[in-house]
Amino acid sequence: MSTLDPASGARGGLSRGLRVRPGDLIFRLLTLAAAVSVVALVVMIAYEVLKQAWPAIQEYGLAFIWGDVWDPIKGVFGAWTFIVGTIVSASFAILVAAPLSIAIALFLTEIAPKWLSGPIATLVELLAAIPSVVLGLWGILVLGPVLESTIEPWLIKWFGWIPLFSGSPSQVGMLNAILILTIMIIPIVSAITRELFLRVPKELKEGALGLGTTRWEAIRGVVIPYCGPGIVAAIILGTGRAVGEAIAVSQVIGNGTSISRSIYAPANTLAAKIANSYQGASTKLEGESLLYLALILLVLALITNMAAQVVIRRAEKRGVL
Amino acid sequence: MFTRHVNRWKLGALGILAISAVVAGVLASAASPASHRTAATKITGAGSSFVFPLVSTWIPVVGSALGIDLTYASVGSGAGIAQITARTVDFGASDAPLTADQFSACKGCVQIPWALAATSIPYNLPGLKKQVKLTGPVIANIYLGTITQWNDPQIQKLNPGLTLPSTKITPVYRSDNSGTSYNFTDYLSTVSPAWKSKIGVGVNANWPTGVGGKGSSGVAGVVSHTEGAIGYVDVAYALSNKFQVASVKNKAGVFAQPGLRGIAAAAATIKKVPANNELHIVDPPASQKLAYPICTFTYVILPTSSSKAADLRKLVFWALTKGQAYGPKLLFVPIPKVVLASSEKTLKQVQS
Secondary structure, X not given: OOOHHHHHHHHXXXXXXXXXXXXXXXXXXXXXXXXHHHHHHHHHHXXXXXXXXXXXXXXXXXXXXXXXXXXXXXXXXXXXXXXXXXXXXXXXXXXXXXXXXXXXXXXXXXXXXXXXXXXXXXXXHHHOOOOHHHHHHHHHHHHHHHXXXXXXHHHHHHHOOOHHHOOOOOOOOHHHHHHHHHHHHHHHHHHHHHHHHHOOOHHHHHHHHHOOOOHHHHHHHHHHHHXXXXXXXXXXXXXXXXXXXXXXXXXXXXOOOOOOOXXXXXXXXXXXXXXXXXXXXXXXXXXXXXXXXXXXXXXXXXXXXXXXXXXXXXXXXXXOO | OHHHHHHHHHHHHHHHHHHHHHHXXXXXXXXXXXXXXXXXEEEEEEEOOXXXXXXXXXXXXXXXXXXXXXXXXXOOXXXXXXXXXXXXXXXXXXXXXXXHHHHHHHOOEEEEEEEEEEEEOEEXXXXXXXXXXXXXXXXXXXXXXXXXXXXXXXXXXXXXOOOOOOOEOEEEEEOOOOHXXXXXXXXXXXXXXXXXXXXXXXXXXXXXXXXXXXXXXXXXXXXXXOOOEEOOEEHHXXXXXXXXXOEEEOOOOOEEOOOHHHHHHHHOOOOOOOOOOOOOOOOOOOOOOOOOOOEEEEEEEEEOEOOOHHHHHHHHHHHHOHHHHHOHHHOOOOOOHHHHHHHHHHHOOOEO
8 A cells, every 4th residue: 555655646746747648648648549439340341241242233233223033042232132122111110210219209308207218218218229130029029910811901991092002911021020110219209309498598489489389380390490400310320220129120021022012011221131041051152242232322321321411510510509 | 535545445355356266266177177077088060950959969978979169150051151161160961962062162071861841831810720721832831932821722621620820921932041941942842843933942042922030949939829820840949849830731631640651761862872961851752751841960061181080970970860859859760771871981081
């Protein structure tokens, strides 16, 4: 003890006396290294995927993107089925999740009493903690049978005249995947929008109420416009999650091989196809084509994330965030 | 304050020391019996999940009988081929024979048939008491999407005593690459010209209709939850999950069962083994009345040059001979003599 105390004291004094503190320098270098290594990692992953996919890119060119057959026996590969599946599942999921999440956030910040909003917020965020494979199991065991016996027949009865909602009920398929993705997105979007709503200055809201608006008019006229770009960014982040999810989707989407007009029918997504087929690709070209799929997925994810960045930056310029 | 912190520090450090000493002691005592088994050779394999139940019953036996410490990862046939190609394991296992591409990539590999079993056709029709009878062409038409209901005349004709429901048929296939799919598409291509020209044979296919499940468990999951579903899984899996399975008509005109007798009968039709050991016993000749038509050999893939060649030869020879006795309980049938002879000959190519 007695030897420790003066030593540590001296060290502290020494560094305090210097202009460039070594600790600061080390800290700066460490953070720099962390930042650079992440960038380097992304670049290396992209390079590796591109390199591995290159033979397939040379074989098919861009026609791979709209080729709608994936036939490992005849050696014909195309990405269209999976691209459409990815876009449809992610956009429908966000279409359902966005209004729900905003409603949850509004309820928690504007309407619910304090004693209620705390526990509910925690519970909603707990949804994000459920491992996707468990959610997928729930999709198979619980959601699937309910969809087939109740929800889908009802949809067919009332909305069957729309081609998308016609067809025959199925436990696994696009609709099941959409709902599972919706559950995955809700905690992300609602947590971000809740934070945004909390940051709306009290004066603005009170001013609106003071002018005689109802609570709903204040929300519509002040709260939502104030947070608009932030909400858009939150939605795009949620979309990114939906685009990349592989395991839960492959459990419930039915791993179809073609594009179906019915939302109940099996479909497939880029991430799910890669997860399913990468192990044991039967030919070299199939393996390379799977990496081409990975490249497309990477680009899709990059586009959604960049869109979020642009929206946020524009909002920052306008001084909203 | 400060001294108290230091004390706590010291206590903590002591505690950690004490715990790590105990852990080290436990680990050392746990490790010592293993090191007693004087230099057991470690052999690792990976691949086919189809053969996994059989291999796992072998593991303790070869440990004591041959002094081989065997580990096997049931990662699927395709992954097994990939791993032996990369030489990250000592042997691979696959239910589908290697393709020409895979043989050349594996650079000096041999495949040896070392187990024999069947692919069964489970279905989910809760109301039915009696077993459904099917033929190859009818199964092909179901998977091609030209038969869509259980009371289709083509099925009804095969099951005169049975009132089949009008339930929609949901064909279920493997979404991952699998040897079971190879066996199934091999059979359908043999019995249905339409299947052969439109789809073909492979570990995965461009399935025209139906739902994909990942792994045997994925297929089993969809079949057991979907009324009207039909699938294909290895027979041991179907039995352990208490599925109803269809009997399938063979060349002799008999509706055969995917049991030991049916599989043994199918294997008995083999007269000659080709040089690369690739065997097809789907839809075997009519000479065997009871032959079940969807059977397959499953292969162990060995490198012809290995530092563990002697032990690999010992292990596989044991598996081909004494190891076969562990099969019937799991619905694997001992491999026929003519195949055994060829397998033993090929095994000699494995050298260090």
